[in-house]
Amino acid sequence: MPLQMKLTAITLDCADPEAMAAFYREATGFELHPGSGADFAGVTRADGLAIGFQRVDGYRAPRWPGQTVPQQSHLDFTVDDLDEAECLLLELGASKPEHQPGGDRWRVFTDPAGHPFCLTGA
Template sequence: MSLQMKLRAITLDCPDPLALVAFYQQATGLEPHPKSDADFAGLTGEDGLFIGFQRVDDYQAPRWPDRTVPQQIHLDFAVDDLDRAEARLLELGAGKPDHQPNEDRWRVLTDPAGHPFCVVGDKRS
């Protein structure tokens, strides 16, 4: 008998939860959780997924691809146009590391707190 599990939440450490909520809300269109505050903030999706951001004192941003401060986790987002998505995310405050392992298929970006994430060309869109 297999165990059925559904992912409900992902929580990222960061220095400023409300700043990351603003970034990801603009990037994804997800709705801010009404009980978000300066110590813990989140976004909710129609499918019930919750992305949380928790304040951590002395937070150290990942150094991708350098492993001195590992990436810990990264998110992937499907997009229909890599160039447009990249341009919009950079406008919103994302960073773009020099190391791009397969720029034709996906782009590695960093959120304002330094977490690496990818935008991936979605051929189904």
């Protein structure tokens, strides 16, 4: 019988954990994690799932889609309206790379620390 594990957190490296938590709090509506500070900050969904951000000295942002600094991981989010979500994310500080392999099915963005993430329509 396989071990039953429940995902409780995802943690990403970055240079500024508090800025990353602020970005994802605005983008997702998650609450700020109570243990947030200068070296670690995070956001938590009502069911307990957390996205954390840890300070790393000398952090180098991923270079998506290139591999000079590989992405290593990325997050996927579902939204009701791709165009509306894109406008909000760009206002919050996300970037939209020129390379968009998803066509009309999904869109790739990078957060303020350079981590790629994708949006798909609901």
